[in-house]
Amino acid sequence: MAKVIFEKATRIYPGTQTPAVSSLDLEIEDGEFMVLVGPSGSGKTTALRMLAGLEAVDEGRIFIGDRDVTDVQPKDRDIAMVFQNYALYPHMTVAENIGFHLKIKKRPKAEIRQRVLEAARLLDLEPYLDRKPARLSGGQRQRVAMGRAIVRQPQVFLMDEPLSNLDAKLRVATRTQIASLQRRLGVTTVYVTHDQVEAMTMGDRVAVLRDGILQQCDTPRVLFDRPINVFVAGFMGSPQMNLIETSVSDGGVQFAGRTIPLTPTQRAALTSEGVTLGVRPEGWDIVSPNEGVPAIVEIVEELGSDSYAYVTPEYDPNRTIIVRPNSAQATPHKGDHIGLVPRPSAIHLFDTATGVRLPD
Amino acid sequence: MMRRILRPVVVAAGDRTPSSGAAVLAPPAPIRVALRPRRSLRSRRARLLLHCAVSLIMVVWIVPTIGLLVSSFRPSSELSRSGWWTALAPPFHFTMSNYENVLSQQGMGRAFVNSLFIAIPATVIPLFVAAFAAYAFSWMEFPGRDLLFVVVVGLLVVPLQTTLIPILKIFADWGLTGKFLAVWLAHTGYGLPFAVYLLRNFIGSLPRSVFESAFIDGASHVTAFFRLAVPMSVPAFAALAIFQFLFVWNDLLVALIYIGLSNSQNLPMTAAIANLVNSLGGGWYLLSAAAFLSMALPLVVFFALQRYFVRGIVGGAVKG
Numbered sequence: 001m002a003k004v005i006f007e008k009a010t011r012i013y014p015g016t017q018t019p020a021v022s023s024l025d026l027e028i029e030d031g032e033f034m035v036l037v038g039p040s041g042s043g044k045t046t047a048l049r050m051l052a053g054l055e056a057v058d059e060g061r062i063f064i065g066d067r068d069v070t071d072v073q074p075k076d077r078d079i080a081m082v083f084q085n086y087a088l089y090p091h092m093t094v095a096e097n098i099g100f101h102l103k104i105k106k107r108p109k110a111e112i113r114q115r116v117l118e119a120a121r122l123l124d125l126e127p128y129l130d131r132k133p134a135r136l137s138g139g140q141r142q143r144v145a146m147g148r149a150i151v152r153q154p155q156v157f158l159m160d161e162p163l164s165n166l167d168a169k170l171r172v173a174t175r176t177q178i179a180s181l182q183r184r185l186g187v188t189t190v191y192v193t194h195d196q197v198e199a200m201t202m203g204d205r206v207a208v209l210r211d212g213i214l215q216q217c218d219t220p221r222v223l224f225d226r227p228i229n230v231f232v233a234g235f236m237g238s239p240q241m242n243l244i245e246t247s248v249s250d251g252g253v254q255f256a257g258r259t260i261p262l263t264p265t266q267r268a269a270l271t272s273e274g275v276t277l278g279v280r281p282e283g284w285d286i287v288s289p290n291e292g293v294p295a296i297v298e299i300v301e302e303l304g305s306d307s308y309a310y311v312t313p314e315y316d317p318n319r320t321i322i323v324r325p326n327s328a329q330a331t332p333h334k335g336d337h338i339g340l341v342p343r344p345s346a347i348h349l350f351d352t353a354t355g356v357r358l359p360d
Numbered sequence: 361m362m363r364r365i366l367r368p369v370v371v372a373a374g375d376r377t378p379s380s381g382a383a384v385l386a387p388p389a390p391i392r393v394a395l396r397p398r399r400s401l402r403s404r405r406a407r408l409l410l411h412c413a414v415s416l417i418m419v420v421w422i423v424p425t426i427g428l429l430v431s432s433f434r435p436s437s438e439l440s441r442s443g444w445w446t447a448l449a450p451p452f453h454f455t456m457s458n459y460e461n462v463l464s465q466q467g468m469g470r471a472f473v474n475s476l477f478i479a480i481p482a483t484v485i486p487l488f489v490a491a492f493a494a495y496a497f498s499w500m501e502f503p504g505r506d507l508l509f510v511v512v513v514g515l516l517v518v519p520l521q522t523t524l525i526p527i528l529k530i531f532a533d534w535g536l537t538g539k540f541l542a543v544w545l546a547h548t549g550y551g552l553p554f555a556v557y558l559l560r561n562f563i564g565s566l567p568r569s570v571f572e573s574a575f576i577d578g579a580s581h582v583t584a585f586f587r588l589a590v591p592m593s594v595p596a597f598a599a600l601a602i603f604q605f606l607f608v609w610n611d612l613l614v615a616l617i618y619i620g621l622s623n624s625q626n627l628p629m630t631a632a633i634a635n636l637v638n639s640l641g642g643g644w645y646l647l648s649a650a651a652f653l654s655m656a657l658p659l660v661v662f663f664a665l666q667r668y669f670v671r672g673i674v675g676g677a678v679k680g
């Protein structure tokens with residue numbers, strides 16, 4: 001168990017100009033569950049592979065505990081990794097797969113058996129110990145890959161989208177299993193995913209990456225409530241935040257005939273007249289058409305516990321705003337004319353030119 | 361055999377479509393049901409065509425072999441009078457005398473042992489060397505790796521015959537001519553480019569993450585080679601072993617050049633069979649029996665290893 005520190009770590013793939021990971025500064029606390037999230041090509045997997053030693057670090061340093069591991073071989077870093085495709089050894093049984101590391105380290109046979117059995121018990125794999133991976137289901141293979149990591153009792157767990165090959169139902173179940181297992185073992189974990197729901201539900205803290213650059217690293221709550229820029233605002237949360245580009249004039253942000261006032265600090269932080277207004281689906285109040293922004297309901301998605309209305313405002317028929325009516329309000333129907341009012345506490349303001357959040 | 365291997369794959373592919381799609385996308389299901397008969401009809405027709413082609417090729421290849429087998433049991437007097445297919449109709453006149461004759465020939469038993477003694481090391485040595493090389497070309501980073509690989513594969517175009525005289529000269533200088541070691545070395549050299557090429561392609565296409573996982577688990581290259589690359593490449597080794605064994609077993613030229621008629625006690629069966637005609641003149645009717653004897657062992661080898669041709673063992677390594 002140890003702290004992990006990325007210090008200006010950069011990776012430039014040979015033959016490319018732009019870095020895949022660009023001077024990444026990240027401190028992961030001892031025992032923390034850190035999730036790296038971002039769209040494909042954001043460098044999250046590259047960052048993980050740099051930590052694993054599978055990818056060279058072109059600039060900067062990486063520390064595990066107090067040790068500088070920048071130039072240390074993967075096998076000497078005392079880490080365990082779970083791969084997206086599990087990377088099981090096909091010719092070995094489940095027990096041999098889990099015990100591979102211990103066997104290489106030439107531990108006594110009795111100890112290997114004991115530790116493999118413990119790991120298998122933890123993951124409900126005991127009945128399958130003598131099977132080969134080809135005869136396991138996807139979920140079982142995933143658990144074998146987890147077992148192979150757990151049995152090592154490493155300083156750091158690295159997980160590269162371990163759930164992306166499971167079906168939706170199993171993914172949700174395994175998500176909580178992994179999170180609770182990590183809490184129980186208390187091992188520092190770096191978890192890569194492109195799924196912001198996974199990131200929000202599993203991580204103690206979440207680091208959002210885009211084009212190799214760290215955007216924001218904070219607790220899921222803060223990422224959701226105070227996204228640092230338009231990208232994070234749009235990426236975290238599902239369905240995503242409504243981002244509406246508008247402009248500033250006489251004292252406030254103009255939105256569909258209304259004025260949202262700006263504080264002097266917000267005004268000072270603005271680099272131009274363009275402001276992006278961000279309101280999450282649950283941040284709207286539905287009122288009668290003549291009170292709020294008039295709009296027509298196009299589609300209603302009924303999910304049982306929630307429902308989402310896709311509405312087209314009258315001022316711009318090409319735009320769609322996603323609205324989640326709160327439980328106190330009646331769910332609108334397709335074709336209804338409604339009025340929308342953003343709740344003041346739910347409004348996020350960003351500078352359109354830079355994408356940066358305006359100070360509160 | 362082919363059918364049995366193919367069927368589970370087809371079933372698995374069919375299973376996947378409904379299971380992944382049905383839960384999320386209910387609407388397309390009826391469309392798929394409607395399409396199914398037509399698609400299966402088309403695939404059945406394609407399969408029929410495939411079976412016909414395979415059967416035709418098989419017949420073309422197997423008829424001469426059957427002819428050889430039948431001829432080897434016919435008396436010499438009938439052999440020269442009528443075609444082998446006439447023997448298939450009664451009255452039957454089969455005899456073992458050809459085989460008795462061949463087996464009683466001087467040196468035939470010894471030649472058989474010589475052939476084994478040449479073919480086994482000449483198969484094992486290049487396989488070992490090629491496996492190491494293939495692993496290095498696949499999973500070890502070193503400068504000039506790709507260039508070196510291209511050079512090795514480029515050696516495939518060098519005709520074996522152009523090397524005979526220079527290598528014979530070298531072997532003569534080293535005092536190797538007439539010895540088994542000369543033939544082992546020669547066959548190793550001739551077999552390596554293809555062996556390296558085939559094994560590199562196989563080992564290089566094993567899932568990268570399996571090796572990365574092993575390196576993180578603490579494996580060195582030596583461990584990764586023996587515990588991962590070798591066991592996962594068994595089908596490729598088996599295929600290559602059969603090729604190389606058959607090539608060496610059927611080889612006459614290399615053995616004749618590097619061992620030479622003057623060291624006839626070391627010559628393999630191919631040379632002994634060739635001598636059969638020379639020494640007996642009209643004894644050509646013995647050829648069919650001798651040829652069939654020399655085919656027997658390769659057939660055994662092939663049937664022993666043929667399951668590795670069709671069955672891969674990589675299943676289950678990555679997702680699936």
